[in-house]
Amino acid sequence: MALRILLLNWRDMDHPEAGGAEKYLVTVAEGLAARGHEVIFRTAAYPGAVQEEVVRGVRYIRKGGRLGIYPRALAANLLRRYDADVVVDVQNGMPFLSPLTRHRPVVNLVHHVHKEQWPVVFGPRLSRAGWWLESRLAPIVYRNTDYVAVSDSTRAELSGLGVDANRIQVIHNGTDATPLDAEPRSNQPSMIVLGRLVPQKRIEFALEALAQLVGEMPTLTLDVVGSGWWESHLLERVAELGIDQHVTFHGHVSEAEKHQLLARAWVHALPSLKEGWGLVVVEAGIHGTPTVAFSEAGGPTNSIVHGRTGLLVDHGSEAFTQAVRSLLVDDDLRDRMSGEVTTWVSQFHWDETVAKWEQALLRSAGSR
Known part of the structure; x- marks a missing residue:
């Protein structure tokens, strides 16, 4: 019918x-x-x-x-x-x-x-x-x-x-993405945050995490993918934190470029206040990139298996920063989660x- x-x-x-x-x-x-x-x-x-x-x-x-x-x-x-x-x-x-x-x-x-x-x-x-x-x-x-x-x-x-x-x-x-075998992981530690540039996505948490960790990891970078009316505020925050050389704002990109960036990143940061599911968690996972998100956001508690495919933190920028750090500095942890998240997201x-x-x-x- x-x-x-x-x-x-x-x-x-x-x-x-x-x-x-x-x-x-x-x-x-x-x-x-x-x-x-x-x-x-x-x-x-x-x-x-x-x-x-x-x-x-x-x-x-x-x-x-x-x-x-x-x-x-x-x-x-x-x-x-x-x-x-x-x-x-x-x-x-x-x-x-x-x-x-x-x-x-x-x-x-x-x-x-x-x-x-x-x-x-x-x-x-x-x-x-x-x-x-x-x-x-x-x-x-x-x-x-x-x-x-x-x-x-x-x-x-x-x-x-x-x-x-x-x-x-x-x-x-x-998900309709496929792993990009020809796209190598970045040689240097890297984070990515993807989404609309609006206040409720709380991209400031990712910027602040970068600012705290760059002293320990001088080559650490952050790719910000997306567009929105909050971008000018985020640029001001980047300048205040003194991390201009470590952050790239890509704006709205094609699906192909989005997946290339997700595949190259070591960690996907999702500091959003609320998500129904978190589609980008799955899109990152296809490429073996684990996610750090807040359990209070709701949906990520379903799209992420804590400790296996990514990390969930309860609240606060410090907890978020430490979770990101653990994935960046612990190669064994990141490699294990990379393998598990690829298997986990293949069911959707x-x-x-x-x-x-x-x-x-x-x-x-x-x-x-």
């Missing part, structure tokens, strides 16, 4: 602020289209964006800005503009509130709960309003819908907000992710 599927997400992969969440949804969308389903991806507009186009079988409609996308998408739903069999409503903090239209089944995709992020991104008043929408209103509006979470930690967080755990299916990220496949999504959507559409 071929479905007409409407995906609602505030960004697509070409958006300047796109990240792992967009990689997840776009990969699922293209996989579903390849299986014969009609897929409409409703998302926000941005400078230079094409308002409507079809890419690899997925029809993109880009209208409304960062916040305007939400009322416009809801209005289009109310008018039954897309007449979909099922709607995938991505709750990235802000809910689209699709069940209010009462026209078609809805599946709510949640990467992670944003309780810790609201105050970092917005002021006190807006953060309280956002958290109320996410923690109080959304569980009521979506009380009869199915949920998909990308990790067990997100499933637990949703349950803590009152969502029936029996209605939450976990569908992990996959995008085709399995797409297949589980297809089953979930067929089930949801069948209950209409």
Whole structure:
């Protein structure tokens, strides 16, 4: 049975602020289209964006800005503009509130709960309003819908907000990367941090770790891969720490260059405040590069096997720095984790992710 599927997400992969969440949804969308389903991806507009186009079988409609996308998408739903069999409503903090239209089944995709992020991104008043929408209103509006979470930690967080755990299916990220045998590991100790350059990614922790360790390891370098509005602040912090000669900001890079940089690095640093899963953990792991992350971030507790494929620390920049140091200076530990992480991440496949999504959507559409 071929479905007409409407995906609602505030960004697509070409958006300047796109990240792992967009990689997840776009990969699922293209996989579903390849299986014969009609897929409409409703998302926000941005400078230079094409308002409507079809890419690899997925029809993109880009209208409304960062916040305007939400009322416009809801209005289009109310008018039954897309007449979909099922709607995938991505709750990235802000809910689209699709069940209010009462026209078609809805599946709510949640990467992670944003309780810790609201105050970092917005002021006190807006953060309280956002958290109320996410923690109080959304569980009521979506009380009869199915949920998909990308990790067990997100499933637990949703349950803590009152969502029936029996209605939450976990569908992990996959990976389409392959090891780069021809890409040698750097001869000198090296770190990499990859992600959007925004406050909640806390890239400052990686910069501070570098500043503390460079005295012990004078040739230590850090590659910062990604773009975002917080870059100017990070550049200022680099200057303050006096580590200009050790840090390279690559900006947005191609998939090929990203994987080359991941393959060359000794350690992948993920100091993010919150992650639903941490797609880059798997992408780094394919190349045998272990990750250091915070257990309080949620998702990394599922994508990293502590002590085997990477290291998890509880909190604080000092603990993070010491974990990074242990991997940089202990060749045996790093080599052992490099081998284990390669085996661990090989179990995650995008085709399995797409297949589980297809089953979930067929089930949801069948209950209409």
